[in-house]
Amino acid sequence: MDNTISNTDRGGSGWTIKLGDGPVVGTAIHSGTDVGSACRGLMCLSDPDRLREEDPFTERFIADFPTRIIVHRSRFQVDLNRARDAAVYLSPDQSWGLKVWRELPAEAIVEESLSFHDAFYSELKRVLADIEKRYGRFVLVDVHSYNHRRDGPQAQPTARDLAPDINIGTSSMDRERWAPVVDAFIETLRGNQLNGEPIDVRENVSFQGKGEQTRFVHTNFPQTGCAIAVEFKKIFMDEWSGEPDWAAIDQLRAILASTVPVLAKALRAMR
DSSP states (O other), X not given: OOEEEEEEETTEEEEEEEEOSXXXXXXXXXXXXXXXXXXXXXXXXOHHHHHXXXXXXXXXXXXXXXXXXXXXXXXXXXXXXXXXXXXXXXXXXXXXXXXXXXXXXXXXXXXXXXXXHXXXXXXXXXXXXXXXXXXSOEXXXXXXXXXXXXXXXXXXXXXXXXXXXXXEEOTTSOTTTTHHHHHHHHHHHHTOEETTEEOOEEESSSOOSOSHHHHHHHHHSTTTEEEEEEEEESTTBOTTTOOBOHHHHHHHHHHHHTHHHHHHHHHHXXX
């Protein structure tokens, strides 16, 4: 099976879902940068500052997953990895101290963004329920990226002990139940190298996997759905200029792709 589901609305392109065979799903829900015209006219945040907090190129990391979910809407219009009541950033404390709005959006604009949030999770539940029905269990790999040079392009990066190359977030899952799957995933990642060096993969260091998407999976599919939050440190790009390192991106894509058969095998072994 190879089908594509797209969502397009008044705010622009919403998301693309490519359906394939197998119980492994990759998502990139923060890769998008689209902002609807109504919201863009109210924003005072510059494009470079906004794009710095997006997760660019993460859709490329999941390009080899059989089922892929890619969101095109910017998190600064509606953040799908936040709970519904916090999905629209209305104050700087919700957005890393950044002032997003020249003037706050009207209630109708906020409600339209929240309707997008509702529609996405309704569609996600439908897709996952179908995979559950076909395969019994599934793994969703929730891919993000994070900045590690927040003090400026010339400043020292975040210390390595606080910023692994790949951070695995598992706090919202039944870790004991899903240990065979998660441990196999981490072991496979650690068996790879990036630019000839061992890749640093650790669990719940800089992030703990507390986002809305993993919580949603574990709430709605407590016995059958394992959602693993994956944060790639932005070692694959210059987070200040936005310039990608295509060689590093290709390597990380291949590294993540190597986990797909391992995850499927680990799921089968749980039966």
